[in-house]
Amino acid sequence: RNRTFFSVGQLNAAMGQLLKELNQRPLKGVGLSRWELFERIEKPALRPLPSKPYSFALWKVAKVGFDYHIHSQLRGQLRGQVLNLVISLAFRKALLTVE
Numbered sequence: 001r002n003r004t005f006f007s008v009g010q011l012n013a014a015m016g017q018l019l020k021e022l023n024q025r026p027l028k029g030v031g032l033s034r035w036e037l038f039e040r041i042e043k044p045a046l047r048p049l050p051s052k053p054y055s056f057a058l059w060k061v062a063k064v065g066f067d068y069h070i071h072s073q074l075r076g077q078l079r080g081q082v083l084n085l086v087i088s089l090a091f092r093k094a095l096l097t098v099e
Contacts, residue, residue, distance in 0.1 A: 056092070
């Protein structure tokens with residue numbers, strides 16, 4: 001409070017110190033600090049990150065038309081005995097998946 005910072009680095013260093021002090025301070029009613037609660041409860045429950053990155057997808061249910069076309073954001077065409085088949089479409093960054 002009432003301090004002047006001349007760079008983002010100085011500000012981040014001061015905020016880091018204040019955050020450390022806040023996390024070490026005991027909580028009222030609990031008697032433990034945020035850091036102690038994290039170490040006892042949350043840290044043992046952590047799991048490693050998945051090996052493959054998350055891939056966001058938009059899902060849509062569609063019906064294959066009489067001309068074998070799927071009418072959606074991306075135009076596509078299916079061959080074979082799929083007439084009137086209800087399918088699921090997954091739109092990803094560079095891929096359309098038909099299930």
